[in-house]
Amino acid sequence: MKTSLTGLSIGEKVKEKLKNAQDPVVGKVLNVFSNSLYIKCKKDLGDLNNLIIITQLPIRSPVSLNVSLGKEKPLNFKDNVYPLDKVIVKRNELLIRNLAINLTTCSSYKPVKLHIEESGFLRGTETLDLLQTGLRLLDILMNKPNIIWKSTYRKVISFLSKDIQGALGSKETAILESGLSELIGLGSGFTPSGDDFAGGFLFFFNALTPKLKLNPVFIDEETIKSRTNWVSGCLLNYMQRQIVDEEILSFTNDFLEKNENEFAMDIIDLIQRGHTTGLDFLLGFFSAASIIMDEVFGSRLKDKLLGLIRANVR
Numbered sequence: 001m002k003t004s005l006t007g008l009s010i011g012e013k014v015k016e017k018l019k020n021a022q023d024p025v026v027g028k029v030l031n032v033f034s035n036s037l038y039i040k041c042k043k044d045l046g047d048l049n050n051l052i053i054i055t056q057l058p059i060r061s062p063v064s065l066n067v068s069l070g071k072e073k074p075l076n077f078k079d080n081v082y083p084l085d086k087v088i089v090k091r092n093e094l095l096i097r098n099l100a101i102n103l104t105t106c107s108s109y110k111p112v113k114l115h116i117e118e119s120g121f122l123r124g125t126e127t128l129d130l131l132q133t134g135l136r137l138l139d140i141l142m143n144k145p146n147i148i149w150k151s152t153y154r155k156v157i158s159f160l161s162k163d164i165q166g167a168l169g170s171k172e173t174a175i176l177e178s179g180l181s182e183l184i185g186l187g188s189g190f191t192p193s194g195d196d197f198a199g200g201f202l203f204f205f206n207a208l209t210p211k212l213k214l215n216p217v218f219i220d221e222e223t224i225k226s227r228t229n230w231v232s233g234c235l236l237n238y239m240q241r242q243i244v245d246e247e248i249l250s251f252t253n254d255f256l257e258k259n260e261n262e263f264a265m266d267i268i269d270l271i272q273r274g275h276t277t278g279l280d281f282l283l284g285f286f287s288a289a290s291i292i293m294d295e296v297f298g299s300r301l302k303d304k305l306l307g308l309i310r311a312n313v314r
């Protein structure tokens with residue numbers, strides 16, 4: 001018996017892949033969770049550019065197709081879909097086993113841009129104050145980490161203890177690429193902590209590089225694939241290119257625009273992601289922000305962040 005789902009929102013990357021598909025079979029299911037499916041599309045760009053996510057969660061992204069059963073209780077994907085199931089486009093439907101997703105009802109999601117130029121982010125000390133507020137809030141919200149997390153963050157401490165400031169002063173970013181590459185794959189879970197930290201760091205650092213007149217830092221696909229699982233590698237690859245969901249964009253713009261109350265609420269929302277996914281992303285983001293603030297204002301925020309991490313790995 002076919003179960004019909006309504007398409008609510010389609011990200012621009014998903015729309016592009018479905019539109020350009022040369023074969024009705026556009027991909028296969030890799031991972032199944034109760035609310036979300038992770039799909040590997042047939043290779044068209046780079047290997048790590050081929051992930052799309054079908055989800056019943058409300059957060060939109062360029063690589064997501066948001067769907068609904070149209071009832072109060074969502075469908076449990078685990079009862080209806082299995083890994084390696086084919087994903088087929090037929091007319092205006094996406095078919096997976098006994099699921100049929102109506103694509104005609106989808107609105108197109110186009111992400112908002114980051115307000116880097118408009119915000120005056122690198123002018124004035126309000127940004128320093130807000131970043132310190134974020135670090136204090138993060139310290140309060142952190143749950144007691146497990147042994148595996150602590151092991152990963154000892155490597156993070158080693159990375160952050162390097163002379164990153166001296167490298168940036170000479171416009172040299174190779175130290176970031178090598179240091180972050182060593183963190184990939186460290187930790188447990190669907191997306192290891194090292195991946196989420198590196199993703200948060202690269203997302204914000206690369207967003208600021210044009211303003212700072214630095215070269216962006218990209219970890220190459222082969223390095224990523226050799227160190228972590230494919231889905232986590234795709235998400236990391238997307239993050240280093242600012243392909244993220246609307247919640248992360250909103251959090252970043254609230255930071256850039258110094259919206260203190262919204263910024264604090266964003267942190268509370270993000271830290272609830274996964275087991276430590278949100279925490280790891282935020283620590284990576286704040287690490288990049290602290291390094292940038294130290295470079296621009298001569299502050300010592302990276303030392304404060306290191307102190308926070310050290311206190312939680314003892």
